[in-house]
Amino acid sequence: MKKYSCILFILFLSCKEEKKVKNNGFNLKNSDEIYRKVSKIPDNQLTKIDVPEFIDLDTIEGDSKKIDITIKNKGQRSLTSLIVKPPCSCNEVSKYDSIMLPNQSQTISVNMKFEKLGNFYQGISIYGSFYPYIKKVYIEGYRRK
Incomplete structure (x- = not known):
């Protein structure tokens, strides 16, 4: 029983969505607020x-x-x-500019964590002053080891 309690506690801490996005004061748990x-x-x-x-990672090894x-x-x-x-x-996003001029591009790095073996399909949300205010980039692939 203690073993399962420890595992649940570690999982809870590892994916606790209480981080703030930069200094914008947004709680990552509340997408509706953003x-x-x-x-x-x-x-x-x-x-x-x-x-x-979509970004297809095909087959990856390792947990990240x-x-x-x-983004252009x-x-x-x-x-x-x-x-x-x-x-x-638990996924880390590199620093990026929150303002982009017309025809400007920037590359944002996201260090994705994959805890389970097998197929994965996860979405990264992008919000801003563009139509329709939100876009999703879906990451898919297979984790072998």
Whole structure:
């Protein structure tokens, strides 16, 4: 019984979603809070972004993998309030600029953790002043070892 209690406690701590996103004051657990903030941006201030919809990692070994996501502001307005939210706070996101000028690109690295063996399918949420305020990048693959 103690063994299972310890395992549950460690799992609880490893994926506790209480981290803050930069200094924006957003709790990663509350995606609705982030969406409510960015959805208040007027339509005439929105831009367009280009991000991949899917990233196929094929077969990986090990419990983590660094993933690079390139975001391009392809609209005519500046992108403001860019927020990248991984599926779990145990995943690390590199520093990135929350403001992007038109036609500017940046690559954001996410160190993804995969605890279970087998197939995985996880989504990284991207919020900001672009239409439709939120986009998802889905990471899929198979963890062998």
